[in-house]
Amino acid sequence: MEFTLDATCGNARATTIKTYHSTIKTPVFMPVGTAASVKALDTRDLIDLLDTHIILANTYHLYLRPGDEIVKEFGGLHGFTKYNRSFLTDSGGFQAFSLSDISKANDEGIEFQSHIDGSRHFFTPQKVLDIQYNLGSDIMMILDDLIALPATKERLKLSVVRTTKWAKASITYHKKMQERGIGRTQNIFAIIQGGVDPAFRRQSAQELTALDFDGFAIGGLSVGEESQAMYDTVAWTTQFMPANKPRYLMGVGTPEDIVEAIDRGIDMFDCVMPTRNARNGTIFTTFGRLNIKAARFKKDHRPIDENCSCYTCQNYSRGYLNHLFRAKELTYYRLASIHNLHYYLQLTKDAREAIIQGDYATFKKDFYARRSQ
């Protein structure tokens, strides 16, 4: 991975990340393609209509179905999906923790039952990398010890200690595997834990950034805490993260969250919000959210957002989308997902431009001003 810091504006950064498969300009939003498919879209949509340069896929889901060995058969995620740009895969720990009825972490890893067939599995730091070698992702996330918030001080401490222990095991294993010729074009990111506790966040950040990872993520946020607590934790944590490596805020978030986190030094984001909300009828625009189901859109000839250049806004009216949503037409899901993803991608693109122009403050002010009209 090549990393360039292109510009800064306050704590906000514009960077360029070059993986084996693509060049990624940050800040960047990564659409979530859980089961090797961004829901309702196909690969050509992601390239031709949205010009994404990196998407996310979920290790837990692909390990269970179709199985990482099968994905490997096709030449990894790139060959399987025909998406020839970059993939980031998570470790699977979060889903093992959140989707499984029975999930137990110990010092060695996380035991869980498949949400599909109830079969039992055990994720260790090494195991989740083995899976990701098969998936062939450009950026692999290591196993971290997740906890539900609020947590006791003891559990929080254990999470930080265990996450560091697993990070060491991960980097050692990855170096060894790369020496054997496995995962040579794949990069590895560690995940800083510590809840909203400044001391634990600092400890986790310092311990992990001392290790030779290609980038660092902030995990364990956007799990129900107040927005301000999240913003403060991000601002606090980024100061302990190296300037010469990518910074990724996992699972975040609303457009407001993204604008605020960029201001606090984050480069990379992923979230199911644009696609999931699209399917539920919530559409993002420069002037705020709208519910496409609303009766007032029935006769509305205008596109969702008259300033939007997305495929959906260039072709279809609010009235038609309102009808498709009400009639539960499958077509709706794709058109709404394209619009919402375009909105998120454009937001981070515009943020980058503002950073390069050296006026992120005005960008942020305009962002809020348009939404309050």
Add this chain to the structure above:
Amino acid sequence: MEFTLDATCGNARATTIKTYHSTIKTPVFMPVGTAASVKALDTRDLIDLLDTHIILANTYHLYLRPGDEIVKEFGGLHGFTKYNRSFLTDSGGFQAFSLSDISKANDEGIEFQSHIDGSRHFFTPQKVLDIQYNLGSDIMMILDDLIALPATKERLKLSVVRTTKWAKASITYHKKMQERGIGRTQNIFAIIQGGVDPAFRRQSAQELTALDFDGFAIGGLSVGEESQAMYDTVAWTTQFMPANKPRYLMGVGTPEDIVEAIDRGIDMFDCVMPTRNARNGTIFTTFGRLNIKAARFKKDHRPIDENCSCYTCQNYSRGYLNHLFRAKELTYYRLASIHNLHYYLQLTKDAREAIIQGDYATFKKDFYARRSQ
């Protein structure tokens, strides 16, 4: 509507139909866009990826939701969907008959309850044309008296008599409306009834073709009767249909049915089979049907059909589609629907070529030979 008989080969015909919105080369298969959307596809898919020149929409569904008045607000179906080629709309009678819990026909029309909200409605020959004027379709179907098969001789007779009565009312009303400037670019087709009874079919065909319709359909088939009975009824009925007007076999059918019906003089087809079967995992190919869910496709790198030039086959493997289907990914529905529709469209295109070349018999022989390999 301009109609040209381009070539014949036995009873098979290649024709050209020019509507206000497009030029349609027949034999033609019309994808079904029930609620102003071909399920899982958008308008650009229908034009750019499938190059369809006519699609079908259902009057019953659009009358109930969003309402034909709303579609009219957008400039009819063309403005609403942005599909700027031809639409054929059915009369709504079939759905009033089949989707409603309570549906009663009398000499004036069909009374039914909405399957959406239980509201009561009454379709008359005039009413279904009024709805279709609002929809702005290029070809409107008139109300016919449908019956469930098997039916008594008395009921069958009543159906034929009533269908003729309604046809007369329809043509009278349409001429009057056109004089008033309504529906001037819209064409009107009558529907021949009579079950599988030769005498009733002849009577219905003779009575209807004596009226000044733009084209004629054969209705009331593909409702559970034996294939051979359908083929025989089509062969029998087409001899009473004028050579200088389009012939449409409603709701048919399998690829085999289409090949056989073309051989018996049919020009136009519609059926939900390609899209519905796609969603259920049944894929049509030149070598027969395949179930994409089958375990043997899990590691299959090949496209669905190596000879297929469709978007899906050009981009994706059986293995990836197998995975998307099993994971119930929305993306699957669009990709499979594109392939199946492409198959049907290509089949009728190839049939046309064979008719023009004057060797439909060889085309038919090859069609069956490939499927039995």
